[in-house]
Amino acid sequence: MISIPFLDLTTRSRRETEVDREMTLFHFFNCAILTFGPHAVYYSATPLSEYDTLGTSVKAALVYLGTALVKLVCLATFLKVSENDSFDPYQFLLLSDKTCILIWESPVANTANMQELLKALIGFIDVAGLYFALTQLTHRNISQNHKFQAVGLGWAFADSVLHRLAPLWVGSRGLEFTWDYILQGLEANANLVLSISLAALGSLMWLRKNKPKTLIPIIYACAGIVATMPSITSYLRRGLGWHFPKVVGFELFTSLMMAFISWQLFSACQRPSS
Numbered sequence: 661m662i663s664i665p666f667l668d669l670t671t672r673s674r675r676e677t678e679v680d681r682e683m684t685l686f687h688f689f690n691c692a693i694l695t696f697g698p699h700a701v702y703y704s705a706t707p708l709s710e711y712d713t714l715g716t717s718v719k720a721a722l723v724y725l726g727t728a729l730v731k732l733v734c735l736a737t738f739l740k741v742s743e744n745d746s747f748d749p750y751q752f753l754l755l756s757d758k759t760c761i762l763i764w765e766s767p768v769a770n771t772a773n774m775q776e777l778l779k780a781l782i783g784f785i786d787v788a789g790l791y792f793a794l795t796q797l798t799h800r801n802i803s804q805n806h807k808f809q810a811v812g813l814g815w816a817f818a819d820s821v822l823h824r825l826a827p828l829w830v831g832s833r834g835l836e837f838t839w840d841y842i843l844q845g846l847e848a849n850a851n852l853v854l855s856i857s858l859a860a861l862g863s864l865m866w867l868r869k870n871k872p873k874t875l876i877p878i879i880y881a882c883a884g885i886v887a888t889m890p891s892i893t894s895y896l897r898r899g900l901g902w903h904f905p906k907v908v909g910f911e912l913f914t915s916l917m918m919a920f921i922s923w924q925l926f927s928a929c930q931r932p933s934s
Contacts, residue, residue, distance in 0.1 A: 694845030727789030
């Protein structure tokens, strides 16, 4: 009986293709769990699930989407673009032959610092959206502690879906393994902590009336730092040339630090004044 070598090669090629597909899907699910899993864990592991605050988180996510749309319109309106550049807020950049990531690319111009400053000012629209979510939306009879956590959780989840789901689906299913999407998942975790911290600080600024006067400047300063974190990381990456792993490490460290400070401030404001 005569064997046909090219049939064996075809069978091996099919098997290798199936294995590659399984590995890419496995990598995608791992990155997706790392990116979105902590939000579900936080909701389940805290009293938020006991008090049924899911509706508050959904409302906060919808407010975030509206805020992101307003920011996009402002960026398209006020950012200057040179004649050689086209304004494309979400541009695909090739990381390898078969992998791409969806990121924001700012216009390259001589007034880059002014552009970054303008983007930082536009970024404060998030603070206005968070103010609306905390003070204007109707919430169930939940405490202030649970309210800011639910709002921060919904805010962070909407941010992860809007900015990381599409790059994750396109890029992590490539045949070549890359750490970038794992780092994106860690970045999403840092953003979750920062969002809850900003919501806690916003709750102290706008909802708590009897806070100590000595802590008011610290609360506002911390809120300003957290609100400008996207601009800070953008400057570190573009201005100072930091690599993505270093930026993510900075975000993780800063998020833990700001979470600790926010927790201390919130605890101090809850103590009865003497």
